[in-house]
Structure formats: structure tokens, C-alpha cells
Amino acid sequence: MAFFSYLISGLSLGAIYAIIALGYTMVYGIAKMLNFAHGDVIMVGGYIAFTCSISLGVNPYIATIISALGCMVLGVLVERIAYRPLRGAQSLSVLITAIGVSYFLQNVALLIFGANTKSFTSIINMPPLKLFNGELTITAEAIVTIIVCLVVMALLTLFVNKTRLGWAMMAVSEDKGAATLMGINSNATIGLTFAIGSFLAGIAGVLLCSSYPTLTPTTGAMPGIKAFVAAVLGGIGSIPGACIGGFLLGILENLSKAYISSQLSDAIVFSVLIIVLLIRPTGLMGKKQIEKV
């Protein structure tokens, strides 16, 4: 039973990575940039929810929505102010800017909230699920997190494959110039991608802080990097890939913590990434190159 309990908490951690990885992968797929500040948007989401629900006493679900919307606005502003002027610049310049944005957000949080750890109260106020006469306990946070992740993935897949805007995103992702010739505003489409990714980061922030209730200005950094690894593992640019990568990473991390060593778990996770990339450089679900005729 202990194994299943580790497995489920791994799934739940993986679901958080997956939601973050979705933002990474969509922005990469469409804007062709690695938004290294994405992890810090999660931290901002955590602080917004913390301020609303704990300092101001707002209903925790409403606080979650405020947090997601706040992150959405933040993501769009960051894209507009920091990344859009660099459209067409070398990818190294964009990457350095993204790292700059990351430090900027961390330091603003430090300035406002201080370095002390804030203890977050879970927004999910439900009893855990006990199975097999109480031998297996599943927290409500784990259940909610996994369900939210699956719903988000399904909605995003539908959005991208079935709606006009989703097709526009795919068109911009393949060829910005040709998309412009279709009458698609590629800047607006990239902005929309940031909006969606950052909205999800806000939700991920609240879920993360509900399961791991400590909040500091660097809370988002490590999950951000792990989610990036998940996105690469699954095949960067691929929506189902981000989910599979996230779940695999969460499970792997938790099982290695439980059975091998909690110090080595990160090293194990990164080794697996390296091995997978050696065998399949495009990741598990990475796009096959279509041969151009």
C-alpha cells in the first residue's frame, strides 16, 4: 500500500508539473522562446492567492480565480513589455531577458513580502479519501490536482484542434509570415498564448502551495525547472507530451525519494531526462519531421 500512496502523491506532484509544463510548451511552440520566468509567475500566483485568502479573507476558490487572472495579466504584460520588442532578435538575447524577468519577479516579491516563509493554507477544505480500511489515504489536494490537470489538458486540446483561434495558433507556430498572409495577427496570437499559459501558472501556483504549503520568493524556481524538464521529456511543443512528461517526472521523483534517496531524487530525474533525450532527441511525443516534398 505504501507504494500506491507514493504513486498517487507522485501523480499529484506530476499533475502540477504538467500544468506548468503546458504553459512552457505552448509558449515555446508558438513564440519559439523559452520563457524562463514562467516558474516565477507561479510564485506570484501563490502570493496573490495568499494575500486574497489569508490577509483579506476572500473565499479560497474566488482567490484562486483572482490569482489565475492576475497571473494572466502579468504574463501578457511581460510578453508585451519584455519579449515583444525582441521579436526577431537572437534567441540568446531573448533567453537572457527571460532570466532577467525571472530575477525581477523574485526580487519584487522579496521587496513586498520579505524573505520569510509564508505558511499557505490549502484552498481545498475537504477530508482525505481513505481506502482499504484506511490503509491507503489519498489527500483531497491530490485528487483535485489530478482532476484539474486532466480537465485543463482536455480543454486545451479541444481549443487548439477545434477553434479558429486554436488553428491560428498552430499556423503562427509553423510560419508566422504565412499566418500573417492569412490575416492572422501573430502578435495578438502570441499574446493569447502567454495569457493562457500564465492563467494556468496561476492555478498551478495555488495547487502547488496547497499541497506544499510554504511560500517564498523562490518557490516557483524549482518547480519551474522541473516543469521545463517535463516539457522537454514529453516533447517540447506538444500538449499531450507536457502532460505525460509531467506525470512521469512527478512519479519518478516521488518513487526515487521513497525508495532510493531523497537527496539524489533530483539527480535521478535529470539523468532520466538526459537518457531519454539521447535515445529520442525530440522527446517522447515530439513532432516527427514531416518530409517536405
Added chain:
Amino acid sequence: MLEVKNLNVYYGMIHAIKDVSFSVKKGEIVSLIGANGAGKTTILQTVSGLIKPKSGEIIYNGENIVKISGHKLVSKGLAHVPEGRRIFAELSVIQNLKLGAYTRRSNFEIDETLKNIFNKFPRLAERKNQLAGTLSGGEQQMLAMGRALMSHPSLILMDEPSMGLSPIYVNKIFEIIKEINNDGTTILLVEQNAKKAMSIADKVYVLETGNIVRSGNASELINDEAIKKAYLGE
């Protein structure tokens, strides 16, 4: 319908288009011919707003469109079949076509246009659910044309539509261009296949390293000795 006046385009320090002027009247096929690197693609991309010129005017239906973003020109009736086709390889044929109608709102009208395009290009109808990247070169060219027609344009810019195609497809593509023109669409055609282009064009401009060096009616230029020598391989 389209009047380009004293256009100058730079790539960094490179002066790619030098004071170019030309015009396209409603209902015409105007052909822009010239060797590789002469600046034909640059001119088309500037007209459709993908590249911003350093100076000059582009008057389209009486309006100077130089400052208008490229994506806003499509709903003004300007379509562009780009060099190398640039279809969306990872989307299906039908998705490509529907993206061509991105700026149109009425589903009924879009379906009507789609029907017409499937009549014109039966191959596309047969392959509508296939990924566009799996089509042959000639089929991709037809898709690129069909996609441009989906916006119901009044002026189409075509950049080397016959490039890389087998002779059978080349003839077919030129027939289709003629047909599109007969349906009432004005065409600005860029070609390296000067002979074919001149045979269907009303007016011809000859471009050499960013300058227009000759212009005139196609019927006159096609018999011009210098043109014959330089561009028609005779």
C-alpha cells in the same frame, strides 16, 4: 487598383529595391520578371506588408497601405501566394483552406467559396483530410492558391507558382491562373518562367538588381530582341 511609387527597400545596409514604380489595373494580369535575386519576392512581400519599405508609396484602391500591418490587408481584398508555397504542413488540407478564410465571418459564404475551390482543384477535395505536408509539390501549389482564394480576394500576388513543378503541372498552374483572372480577380504574377508568364500577362515589368529596366505590353515585349535574348533563351 495597385500603384507602387518610388519604392525603396533595404535589408540592413543592402539596398534591395531601388526607386521602383509600377501599376496594376483592375482585371489585368501583370507580370514581374527577372533573374534570381533581382528583388521580385521583396517587392511582393513589401506590398503585402511583411516587409516595411524605407520610402515610397503603395496605393491600393486609393489608399496608401504602407503603414498598415500585413494581417489587416487580407480583409481589404489582398491575397498573396508566397514563394515556396508555405502551406501549413502539420495541418490538414481543409484546415489550411479554412485558415485562408480566417478574416471572413459568414460560414455560409465560406462554404460556397470552398465548394468553388474544390471544383477548381478536385485533388484537394480528394485529399481534404490529409496533412498538407504529405501532398506532392504540385498539389501543395494548388493548396497555396486555393488557400489564397478562400479570402475572396480582388488582387492576388503570386510568387513563382510554377517553381519546381513538372511541365504538366506548370501548364496546369498557368491555365488556372488564367481562369482565376477570367473570374474577375486581378493578378500580379512574379515568375522566372518568363516565357509562360508573358504569354498570359497583359503587362510586363522587367526587374534587374532592384531596378525596373523595361516595361510594356506583354505582346510587344515578347517580340523584343533584347528581352528574347536575356529572358526567353532564344
